[in-house]
Amino acid sequence: MPHQWLEGNLPVSAKCLVCDKPCGSVLRLQDCKCIWCKATVHTNCKGKLDKVCSMGPCSRLILPPTNISAVDLDEMCKARSSPRLVEPLLVFVNSKSGDNQGVKMYRKFKRILNPAQVFDLIRSGPHCGLRLFQDLPHFRILVCGGDGSIGWVLREIDKKDLINKCQVGVLPLGTGNDLARVLGWGSAFDDEAQLAAFLEKLDHAQIKMLDRWSILTYEGLMPDPRKDSLTDDAITLYEDSVAAHLTKIVQSDNHKTVIMSAKVLCATVKDFVERIAEIEEEEEESSSKCAALQEKLDSLLNTLEAESREVKREKEDLMEKEEEVKRKKLMSRANSLKKAVRELIEHAEKRELYFHSKIIADIFENNGINCKLNICA
Template sequence: VTLLSNRPSVITPFRRLILCAENRKEMEDWISSLKSVQSREHYETAQFNVEHFSGMHNWYACSHARPTFCNVCKDSLSGVTSHGLSCEVCKFKAHKRCAVRATNNCKWTTLASIGKDIIEDEDGIAMPHQWLEGNLPVSAKCAVCDKTCGSVLRLQDWRCLWCKAMVHTACMDLYPRKCPLGQCKVSIIPPTALNSIDSDGFWKATCPPSCASPLLVFVNSKSGDNQGVKFLRRFKQLLNPAQVFDLVNGGPHLGLRLFQKFDNFRILVCGGDGSVGWVLSEIDKLNLHKQCQLGVLPLGTGNDLARVLGWGPSCDDDTQLPQILEKLERASTKMLDRWSIMTYEIKIPPKHSYPTTPEGADDCQVDGTTNTHTLTQQDLQTDRRAPDLCFFLFFLCCFTSAEVQNRKKKKKKKNDPSASN
């Protein structure tokens, strides 16, 4: 609860409410009611994450090395360390006092979020540019006239959040209206393809030809000493935010369920061995092994699975993500076995007696099954900064206990001195 213009302001996970009441008791009743509702919303997010599709900005305090301007009041952001707030997805800038007045125009996620800017022609619905004003990089050049654009003196000129094109205000009408989605277009699901969510909780999706195999990204924000946070932000900037999910917030079930009706899609898990196993187990539960492939971007501390299978020890440079996505789009597939073994114990004779065991009898029963996966190995030369990525495609096969039993007998003979004599 904060004080804003002599009126209490309650910030919930999804919205900011400014409350007005006739007396203090009534105000306290409102606040207690809102807090009780807020505690229940955490459970609802596991089924439907409103944060992904609301269009609200995700603010964080930041500093800037060059003059930066507020996208609300258009004044400069001043300060020594913390210059103001920035949206982690669309880079919308605002003073702390102006953030409450910012419009919910963050990066589009669905067809409904585009609104009146939608383009309709004889070919159907097309993706328009989503322009954000000002705060362009120093080296920015206009995509129309190829002249320098942007300014360090004021908020001027425009940048598309999807294709990253930059244009002068005077040149905007000369630039094509349809957005090509940029260098990651093969992996991006355009908002025009995500119509709505049906009663079963799945996307009613119609992917364009440019997105034949859309990408679903899971990031463990706690992996690698919390380094996953910057990768989470970067993926949301490069892709549709509706494609990117934080494993810490609800796990992989929501993302997999939303993508369940896609004929074919790819999954990228950014985290350690535990994160990969978590997603694989959820894929088995939902029986999606025939329609998805899975790759790994190692962010954990150990990353033993990534080391053994050639994905590299770790990836800590989020600036390499466009190159990693490009390699991922051209990756090939290879097989990988993932074992699931279950053992249970039965009574055995005391240690001082050594009865002979009839052939075919066992003192321990082992049931084993395995998931045989297809993993992709990049055809490109490995970049030390960008780990090799592998994919899994699942098949089921049976694994008998004979080999496990044989290995156990060999190990017992090796450890038993009497057996060697």
């Protein structure tokens, strides 16, 4: 790949790679700098320099533009392999990680590497980057973020079946960086000036295999620990013992060894049978205890139901007695009222009779008749 020169804007300390003299000392667009290998030359010395670009110190990790094929049917670019392409680096940066450190790292990686091989997980996720690199035989991946970002990328690698094509490195930027700490990348990275040294370390890093698994949880009854212990531990011990002594019996030429192994084998089988019988007895005993407990529970429930019916009956009797008392009180009040009304009527009748008798006496007196009436008022 040839150099790609950028004219002007050279640093003050830049020197020409050909004549070793200062470059860009005048404040104008003069002299050149390669955007890939970072080589600086005078405009006049540019023709004397080798036309093939070395891609700089990170040449093993850079994906050259010449290795990116045309757009496919889905308008996505794809990287293609070449003899000079070793193991290019695919960079995923979580721009939200590390208190805005992710944004700085994203920009820095775009200046050091090919911008086409640097992706922001927040914007595009890992799908686009993996699709760009999936046709390469070997490549490396750098995840800049925390444990969640790493898990996200690893899940996408499993979906695309790229496990045998790539290796994953970690640049810790998140809050929980347990995996990076375990693999020796440190607990945090906040010095972007050391990014070139980090890439060199990544290029020479050793590959370690890690297991990934999923945990499925569900609700259910806990098994009997005694059965588990018998199944997992005791049976395994019996199997090992029987297998070892059978091997001795078959392979040994010593008569004493064969007899001793046969005795131990018989004792082991006998002990195993006794253990099974004990467990069956324990199960029968526990089942009988459960049956007795069930009977006691049924009896207790029947007693509680009888007591509840008795309490209900007592409440009903008490309510009936209260209603009877109220009815008697009401009848007593009604009788008292009836008696008072009767007395009032009798008194009114007596008053009326006295009034009529007095009128008759007055009539007799007016007519000169002397009469005397004894009326009880």
